Amino acid sequence: MDSHSARVGSLAEFFLVSSGSRDGTIVHHDVRAREHKVSSLSGHTQEVCGLKWSTDFKYLASGGNDNLVNVWSAISGGVGTNNEPLHVLNQHQAAVRALAWCPWQPNILASGGGxxxxCIKFWNINNGSL
Incomplete structure (x- = not known):
């Protein structure tokens, strides 16, 4: 699957395989299709080193070496994501590699800085608050 100009450091999947790269992009692949590249996102200035789909598959969280957590809202039908992040969370002081969604409250995201x-920060995705 050719799509990034640099190494792939993170993956997340449901029926799409989302890959995050050192080039700062995220690419969505539908592995069921011959033409598998669905869309790509650019929201990080450095390597994307963490990716995680929410348990209800409505959001994709991405963490980067730029100390950012981006939360992307999935397009209806679950194919791809909107081109602009729903939230850009910038309160970490180091790269964000660890991401986890609460299994019983799908609007709560935990992110871990390097x-x-x-520290681990807990975010309410409904309003972007810490």
Whole structure:
């Protein structure tokens, strides 16, 4: 699956395989189709090093070496995502690699920052609050 100009450092999947790369982009592949590239997103200035679809598949969270967490809203029908992030969460002080969605409250996202940050933040995706 050719689509990134640099290494792929993170993957997330449901019926799409979403790949995040050192080139700062996220590409969605529908592995059921011959022409598999569905869409791509650009919201990070450095490597995308964490990706996670929400448990209800309405949101994709991406973490990057630029210390950002982007939350993307899925397009109706679940194919691809909107081109602009729903939220850009910028309160980490290091790269964000760890992402997890609450299994019983699909609007709650946990994100973990790296060595210079050393904390886990919990976000309400309904309003983008910490």
């Amino acid at each position: 060595t210079a940050d050393r």
